[in-house]
Amino acid sequence: MRFQPDFLDELRMRLSLADYIGRRVRLTRKGREHTGLCPFHSEKTPSFTVNEEKGFYHCFGCAAHGDIIKFAMETESLSFPEAIERLADEAGLALPVQTEVDRQETAKRGELHDVMEAATHWFESQLQSSKGQQARDYLRDRGLSAETIANFRLGVAVSGRTHMRDALLARKFTEQQLIDTGLVIKPEDGGQAYDRFRDRIMFPITDARNKIVAFGGRALGDAKAKYLNSPETSLFHKGHLLYNLPKARETSRSKDRLIVVEGYMDVIAITQAGFGESVAPLGTALSEQQIQQLWRLTPEPILCFDGDNAGVRASERAMERVLPLLKPAHSLRFAYLPKGEDPDSLVMTAGPGAFENILGQAKSLIDVLWDTTLAQGSIDTPERRAGFRSRLIDAAKTIGDDDVRRFYLSDLGDRFKDLGRPGNKWLGNNRLGNGGSFVPQRGGQFGRNRQGKGGWHNGGRGNRFEPAVSPELLRTNLAQKESSMAPRREKLLIRAILNHPALLETLEEDLIKVEFSSVELDKMHAAIIGIAVESRANSVDLESSTLKNHLMERGFSEELARLEADRSLISDGFASADAPLETAAQGIAQLIEASQLHMLQGELQQAELDAADGLADTELERAALRIRKLREQIVVLSQRIADAGDVAL
Structure with missing residues (x-):
């Protein structure tokens, strides 16, 4: 059976060569390639390489070489048709049936390619004729050189209803071929086809x-x-192609970078300015197939957007599209131009250096997620902050890869906790390059700034939220030495996790949401989550001793020693190393719920203080509703904790 080249190209494009080979060979990424021990001969030093961009593997020891089809044939003892069938099933591609009709279709596609090549020649010739003067003036005014125009094979379709049609019919192409390529339109009433x-x-x-x-x-x-x-x-599916991709490949490999802009002229202008690693989607938002093509060239392509509202919306659409597709070491970065500029105009007026600076300020995907979510509204009340966090978590949960999703939840959780600390860097003028701001400019106060009362403050080192405390409490050791007198519940939770790290995988998402009053324990908590995710990514089982060693390497030796020496924790058997795993899981679950209860009680106290502070009638009604809901939540959670028994409490 003969398979059409387009089908084989689609098959190779849909499957990741590194992922496929990685099921049989333990691969390590080194620069733009992956290396590992060759599966075709015995060796101790890796000489086997996989080049995802070029779509082949090669062994420098035994000279084994091929693409994904060849690898399937060699490692699974399959014939060529059998390998195609297996790979097509994995890629979700329907296997073509090669019939006489298929052979005719292959010949037809070749003829249609000839039609498109002839049309390109005709458009190019028209640009250089007297009829192309207006187009030449336009391209010259846009700063394009004759060399660039020729390199991109630019042309012009002159005015007139059938000029191109008549020219190609004279070349012995048929009208049906012109219709099939989309070059002409045939009226439904049967009238003459036109350009x-x-x-x-x-x-x-x-x-x-x-x-x-x-x-x-x-x-x-x-x-x-x-x-x-x-x-x-039959030739063109715009969601599968990127403008200039074939030309951009070589430059992208040499620069280890790929730039995605919005339009054809942007690509051409910045390529002329020295940024040949540039591509563009074809008038639509990036599709899944296009994102996979970008990742084949570089793990973090840079999406470059105009700095206006339309550019921000386009970046949000790209973010929503890519989140479910994220995988380890693969993401997007976002560069934003000044308002009123596009890549074409920027390189013309300010030069290539200005555009390079914009690329150097590209933001990570998680930064854009944070900024765009933060820009959706104020976070000056507990409810609004809860809504902000909920939107972040909902977005992160769309990530398909388990490890990437856990890292996102952990990172976003850390950022959210930082909102309540002096000098946090996640609030302020979250500028998009030199362009517009995601976050509206605010004054000195987000909310009330009353002595002894909670609220958002701006003290010159960033915005922060301070919980409501009484003057008496401020004078206690608990307030003055909080870091060394963390609540017993928090110490127990960390100790139980240290002794039973196997529970991290099932309880991790709930643990991420826990807020610690102790700064030291909170840092240790974040480090534990990060270590657990890294271990899973490397397929390493995390033992208690290994976890503790990692923490000591990260500077937590003193905190570990204090936890081990704390005699007040010994009576809680569920947190000890010899406790049954099921008992430990029950204890940790109860501690998490107790932490949630503590948070709700703090919110209730703050809400009651606010309500007693002389609010306006409309604000008082909202405060009363909030207090009632908090009390209901506290009752439900308290009852659930009581019903579960006292494994941990």
């Missing part, structure tokens, strides 16, 4: 093999649609 593209600058669009499959047209006049793309055809 789809008229009075437009023409941008050829190529597939992964650099064959022209479609066009984009930029209007020269006052057309309703500024940009017009070819329709979907």
